[in-house]
Amino acid sequence: MWQSMETAPKDGSPIQAKIPGHGSDNIIQWMCIDGYWTWGMVEDQDWPDSWDDGLCWESNSSGQPSVLPVAWKPL
Numbered sequence: 001m002w003q004s005m006e007t008a009p010k011d012g013s014p015i016q017a018k019i020p021g022h023g024s025d026n027i028i029q030w031m032c033i034d035g036y037w038t039w040g041m042v043e044d045q046d047w048p049d050s051w052d053d054g055l056c057w058e059s060n061s062s063g064q065p066s067v068l069p070v071a072w073k074p075l
Helices: none
Strands: 015-018 028-032 036-042 071-074
Touching: none
Parallel strands: none
Antiparallel strands: 015 028, 015 071, 028 036
């Protein structure tokens, strides 16, 4: 059952996520990159165009906001 992202684990556990415009087969996890916390792709998979290098930043290298995941469920 899909759950709100507000309840998603932020302990590094991989989860399945729905990302608008990118489907629901995304495997992501909460991770720290260079001191910043963000959602990132876990496996070698395509990521949304608005993400940079498989990472969901507040804004990407083009200055546009990244599309945030909207729902999650355990793997």
